[in-house]
Amino acid sequence: MPVRKVMKANEAAAWAAKLAKPKVIAAFPITPSTLVPEKISEFVANGELDAEFIKVESEHSAISACVGASAAGVRTFTATASQGLALMHEVLFIAAGMRLPIVIAVGNRALSAPINIWNDWQDSISERDTGWLQFYAENNQEALDLILAAFKVAEDERVLLPAMVGFDAFILTHTVEPVEIPDQEAVDEFLGEYEPKHAYLDPSRPITQGTLAFPAHYMEARYTVWEANENARKVIDEVFAEFEKKFGRKYSKIEEYRTDDADIILITMGSLAGTVKEYVDALREKGVKVGAAKITVYRPFPMDEIREIAGKAKVLAILEKDVTFSVGGALFQDVSRTLINEEEKPKVIDFILGLGGRDVTFENLDEVLSISKKALDGEKVDEVNWIGLRKEIL
Amino acid sequence: MAVRKPPITTREYWAPGHAACAGCGPAILMKLATKAFSEAMEEKYGDPNAFAIAHATGCMEVVSAVFPYTAWKAPWIHVAFENAAAAASGVDAAWKKLGRKGKILVFGGDGGTADIGLQALSGMLERRHNAVYIMYDNEAYMNTGIQRSSSTPYGAWTTTSPPGKYSIGEDKPKKWVALIAAAHQIPYVATATIGNAFDVITKVKKAAKVDGPAFIQVLATCPTGWKSPLEKTVEIARLAAETGVWPLFEIENGDFHNIKIQPPGGGAKVKREGGRVVAIEFKKPIEEYLKLQGRFKHLFRKPEAIDQLREQIKAMWKVLGVEVTLPKPEE
Numbered sequence: 187m188p189v190r191k192v193m194k195a196n197e198a199a200a201w202a203a204k205l206a207k208p209k210v211i212a213a214f215p216i217t218p219s220t221l222v223p224e225k226i227s228e229f230v231a232n233g234e235l236d237a238e239f240i241k242v243e244s245e246h247s248a249i250s251a252c253v254g255a256s257a258a259g260v261r262t263f264t265a266t267a268s269q270g271l272a273l274m275h276e277v278l279f280i281a282a283g284m285r286l287p288i289v290i291a292v293g294n295r296a297l298s299a300p301i302n303i304w305n306d307w308q309d310s311i312s313e314r315d316t317g318w319l320q321f322y323a324e325n326n327q328e329a330l331d332l333i334l335a336a337f338k339v340a341e342d343e344r345v346l347l348p349a350m351v352g353f354d355a356f357i358l359t360h361t362v363e364p365v366e367i368p369d370q371e372a373v374d375e376f377l378g379e380y381e382p383k384h385a386y387l388d389p390s391r392p393i394t395q396g397t398l399a400f401p402a403h404y405m406e407a408r409y410t411v412w413e414a415n416e417n418a419r420k421v422i423d424e425v426f427a428e429f430e431k432k433f434g435r436k437y438s439k440i441e442e443y444r445t446d447d448a449d450i451i452l453i454t455m456g457s458l459a460g461t462v463k464e465y466v467d468a469l470r471e472k473g474v475k476v477g478a479a480k481i482t483v484y485r486p487f488p489m490d491e492i493r494e495i496a497g498k499a500k501v502l503a504i505l506e507k508d509v510t511f512s513v514g515g516a517l518f519q520d521v522s523r524t525l526i527n528e529e530e531k532p533k534v535i536d537f538i539l540g541l542g543g544r545d546v547t548f549e550n551l552d553e554v555l556s557i558s559k560k561a562l563d564g565e566k567v568d569e570v571n572w573i574g575l576r577k578e579i580l
Numbered sequence: 581m582a583v584r585k586p587p588i589t590t591r592e593y594w595a596p597g598h599a600a601c602a603g604c605g606p607a608i609l610m611k612l613a614t615k616a617f618s619e620a621m622e623e624k625y626g627d628p629n630a631f632a633i634a635h636a637t638g639c640m641e642v643v644s645a646v647f648p649y650t651a652w653k654a655p656w657i658h659v660a661f662e663n664a665a666a667a668a669s670g671v672d673a674a675w676k677k678l679g680r681k682g683k684i685l686v687f688g689g690d691g692g693t694a695d696i697g698l699q700a701l702s703g704m705l706e707r708r709h710n711a712v713y714i715m716y717d718n719e720a721y722m723n724t725g726i727q728r729s730s731s732t733p734y735g736a737w738t739t740t741s742p743p744g745k746y747s748i749g750e751d752k753p754k755k756w757v758a759l760i761a762a763a764h765q766i767p768y769v770a771t772a773t774i775g776n777a778f779d780v781i782t783k784v785k786k787a788a789k790v791d792g793p794a795f796i797q798v799l800a801t802c803p804t805g806w807k808s809p810l811e812k813t814v815e816i817a818r819l820a821a822e823t824g825v826w827p828l829f830e831i832e833n834g835d836f837h838n839i840k841i842q843p844p845g846g847g848a849k850v851k852r853e854g855g856r857v858v859a860i861e862f863k864k865p866i867e868e869y870l871k872l873q874g875r876f877k878h879l880f881r882k883p884e885a886i887d888q889l890r891e892q893i894k895a896m897w898k899v900l901g902v903e904v905t906l907p908k909p910e911e
Contacts, residue, residue, distance in 0.1 A: 209677035210670060238673035242666065243703035250663035250700065254634065254670025257657050260677055262670075280659055387655035387671055389629040389682060394650035396658035403647050 188366050188433075188525040192429065195329040195358035197350070198365045199265060199291040200225030202333035205373040208263040208290075210255035212240040212248045214270060218355040219293035222265035245270035249277040249288075250432040256286035259386035259397050264288070267355065268295035271309045275316070275498070281341045281348045282317025284396055284412055286385055287340035288348040291333060294322075294456065294507075304543020305355035306507035307456065310384045311516045319349035319418055320485040322455040329353040331435055332482070334373060338425045341380055344417040354457040356490055356543065368433050376432050402492045415486045440489035441480040444470060445496040445498050448477030450558045451532075453521065454497070454505040455481045458546055462505065465551045476555065479564040481517070489524045496525050501533045503558045507540045514570040539573040550574045588615045588781055591628060598651035599643040603819060605641050605801035606716040607775045610687070613714055613798075614654065616781040617685050620788030629654065630682030631788075632671055636664035639723035639802075640716065664688045665704035665713060672709040683788060684711035690731035691721040694757045701757075705764040707795045712787045712794045715757055718802035721753035726805040730755040733825075734889050736843030736875045738805070743878040748885045754891045758831075759899065761795035765834030768794035773820025773826055774801065779842070783830070792884035799826050807874025819869040822846025824862040824893055824906050838901055857902055865909040866890060 193201070199222045202210065211230075213223035214227035220344060229235035238255075248264050256262040266274065271292055281288050292310050296302040321336055323329040329351065336349035353359060384503045385395060399407055419439075426437040443463050445451055451463050466478045479495050481488065496502060506515035513519055518536035525531040537554050540546040550573050561567045593614035600607040614633070622628040623893040632655040635641045642657050644651035659667040668684045686704075688697055693715040701713060720738045721727040728741040733754045737743055741750040760889060762769040767790040770783045780798060787794035799820050801813040809817055820826035821844045828842040841857035843850050851859040867886065879885045890906045897904040 210673045212670060212673070236677075238677050240669055240673050240707065242669070243699060243706075247663060247666035247669070247700050247703050250659055250666035251673065252658050253672035254657065254667035254672075255674040256670070257667075258632070258671045258678070260674040260676035262674075276660060277663065284659075387657060387674075388633040388680075389627070389631065392629075392653060392655045392880045394645050394652050397645040398642055398649040399647045407647075506816065544858055 188368050190364050190366050192362045193326060193365050194221065194360055194362055195323070195326040195353045196221035196293065196360070197225055198326045198330040199333055199563050200229065201355070201367055202330045202522065203263045205368065205370060206261065206263065206334060206337050206377055207235070208237055209260035210223040210238045210240065210262050211254070211264060212242050212250070212251035213264045213266070214242050214245045214248045214292065216267050216270040218295055218359040219265045219267040219270070219291065221359070222291055245273040245433065246277065249274040252288045253277060253281050253284065253286055256281070256288050257284065257385045257387060259382035259388070260382040262288045265291040265293070268291040268297055268309045268511060271313060272297060275313065278313055278318060278348070280396070283407060284385065285346040286348055287337070289333060289336050289340060290348070290350040291329070292350050292352045293355045293359040303355065304541040305357050306541045306543070307352065308508045310350055310352045311508040313350070314485055314516060317347060317415065318485065319347055319415070319483070321349065321351045321483055322479060322481065323351060323353040323358065324457055324459045326358055326365045327356060327435070330365055330367070331429065331433070331437065334376065335415045335425050335429050335437065337377055339418060339421050339450055342421045343374070343383065345414050345421050347411070347414050347418065352456065357457045372432055376428065395571065399462055418486050419488070426443045435483060439483040440491040440495065441481065441482060442495060443478040445477035445479060445495060447475055448499050449475045449562055450555070451477045451479055451495055451499040451502060452503045452505055452554065453479045453481065455517070455518070458505060458507065458540065461546055462551070465548055468548070471554070487520050487524070492521055492524045493528065496532050499532050501535060501558045501562050503554055504534060504536045505554065506536070506538060509538055509541070517572070535567060536569065536570045537573050544574055546574070581806070587778070589619050590741055590794040591615065591618055593618060593652065593654045594644070595651045595653055597649070600640070601644060601804050603803040603813045605774050606718055606811050608813070609716050609780065609798055609800050610640055610644070612774070612777055612780050613685070613784045616784035617712070617788050620785040621682060624789050625681045626680065631685050632682070634664045634668035634671060634684055634686045636688035636697055638689035638692050639662035640687060640689065642723050653824070661692050662725050663700050664692065665697060665700040668711045669704050669707060670710055684709070686713040688713065688715055690715060690717045690719055694731040694755050695729055698757070698760070701740040701761070702764065705761060705766050705795065708766070708792045710792060712784070712796070714784070715795070715797045716800045717797055717875065718800050718805060720802070720805050721763070722802050722857045723807045731757070734892050735879045735885050737878065738860040738875070748882065749878060756797070756896065758795065758797040762834050762836065766795065767791065768830070768832055770796045770830040771798070771826065771828055772796060773799040773828070775814050775816070775821060779828070805875070808872055812872055816872050817870065818845070819864065819872070822848065822903055823864045823866045823869045824860065825866055825869050827897060827900055829900055835879070841900060841902055844858045859903040860897070861905040862907060865907045866893065867909045
């Protein structure tokens with residue numbers, strides 16, 4: 187029987203790792219993710235998880251050791267955040283290019299400077315072009331569930347790409363919520379044992395991994411990463427469907443919330459989706475035709491689903507905790523790109539908010555709504571809006 | 581007819597057809613080290629193939645694994661420049677969990693080891709992974725076009741340490757990674773040169789047979805970067821030891837009081853006290869080593885720079901507890 191326990195998202199991630207039974211974990215402590223390797227250390231120390239835990243000297247080595255282990259043919263896991271993920275950056279490309287299904291739990295945190303340990307998504311958003319699959323959790327249960335799903339998708343032969351699962355620093359990493367821990371048996375059935383068919387360092391069948399490619403081959407290698415990302419769209423749907431069957435919790439690449447007959451749809455990710463849903467409920471009480479959409483899978487970017495949502499509303503308000511300088515936010519770009527060739531498209535307005543752990547309040551969302559309404563009424567508004575910015579201290 | 585047993589296995593792990601330059605010293609090392617490693621694996625685990633190779637980015641990686649070809653007949657992985665030791669740590673951990681008997685052989689050049697990869701190397705050694713790290717030291721960043729590394733010796737020309745009106749060439753003494761490795765108190769640390777194949781074989785086998793990590797720093801001539809005659813690759817590497825430029829030693833378990841200094845050859849007189857080498861009187865002047873290499877050519881116009889190099893070499897030997905006499909060439 188599954189058990190319900192009250193736990194932080196960091197613990198939920200460690201539990202997911204325990205249930206997935208990786209053979210090698212390599213991690214370096216970093217706030218806010220430290221509890222993940224700590225908890226896993228306990229599992230290993232108590233014999234509850236039969237794995238090698240490499241206590242590496244940096245995140246760069248953490249991911250490098252994961253690449254070595256995954257290339258040797260075992261399931262591999264690590265956790266990090268912010269500067270740690272940035273330090274891994276170089277090797278993230280390599281893990282994807284070598285098609286190694288490593289899973290990283292990311293406690294989404296702002297990047298320096300100034301140093302800041304609180305939540306935004308700039309760390310994993312900055313890694314969006316590495317080829318990794320990206321999932322974002324709304325709550326602690328999702329942190330656990332999505333890590334399990336991530337392993338399954340990553341290891342699918344049609345995909346074979348690494349995956350990261352983000353959950354918001356402190357808002358989730360350090361906040362306790364009831365989380366249902368699935369049965370080990372059910373997880374074993376769901377995931378199965380990882381058996382490498384393409385990456386193994388086995389003396390009885392020697393292969394060369396991580397070669398140099400001349401211009402005659404590099405582009406094709408990159409294309410296979412593209413192709414694998416494309417394949418992942420379908421595989422994710424299948425895995426989510428199987429997950430629901432097995433564990434009873436339903437996931438989709440984008441979760442729609444009260445979008446029918448909505449004029450304005452607020453699109454966001456992570457824990458902010460929870461706040462936005464509450465806000466939508468409050469507004470619907472007042473008869474405002476507003477809905478929400480939560481992006482659970484950010485890479486591959488769910489373009490078909492976005493187009494479907496776009497067909498329902500006149501304004502899409504993108505709420506995001508990241509910046510792509512001079513353009514707006516990454517999500518804004520992705521949504522805009524998705525709609526660029528549509529005959530009829532809603533207005534897309536970007537809202538950058540909650541950076542570095544600043545609370546996103548209903549007052550902030552009122553501001554978002556007010557700008558969105560103006561856009562709805564045909565008024566000209568800024569495409570990029572910084573919400574909650576303290577202009578008086580600039 | 582009597583057939584002599586070959587001194588080393590005829591098994592090949594470094595296949596012909598790789599793209600290394602003619603006269604490449606590191607290529608010789610790849611061949612020797614893998615053969616020696618294989619013999620050690622056979623003796624230790626009963627399986628000559630019980631190893632995998634992790635390679636740092638560098639000239640030997642670039643010339644040996646050009647897709648769709650490979651020069652490697654052993655399982656082999658390259659990840660990036662600075663993380664061969666970390667990748668090897670992961671492979672070691674995976675093998676442990678898979679119950680696979682064997683050991684990881686790591687190759688890194690001097691740049692990938694002494695500079696950018698030093699942290700990962702330290703981590704691998706400190707965590708006691710079952711891996712042998714061989715630093716092939718050609719004393720510069722060779723595959724990017726001969727830039728200085730911290731392992732480049734004093735006075736050497738490189739493209740980033742060019743001699744000029746205000747420069748003698750590289751102006752810092754060489755960094756000795758073997759001593760840094762030994763400070764981790766790992767089971768086995770050694771230096772060698774490709775000028776003595778049997779010594780390389782002996783040391784690699786010894787390193788491969790210990791339980792836990794080992795480190796070997798091997799001088800490997802680079803004719804392209806050193807501007808030296810192709811056919812003198814081995815001779816130059818041997819001269820490095822014979823003139824005192826390259827000390828040959830072994831340190832076990834970080835016991836610096838018990839450094840095993842090897843006789844350098846070349847007619848050097850070795851003085852021992854209680855079995856321990858305390859002094860070496862070299863017969864061949866370092867000029868004999870330097871003059872065969874274009875990278876030191878400019879030094880001969882500034883003999884005081886060669887004297888400076890001599891002093892640095894003496895200081896290095898002093899760290900090893902050995903007083904050396906380095907002769908000047910006869911006028």
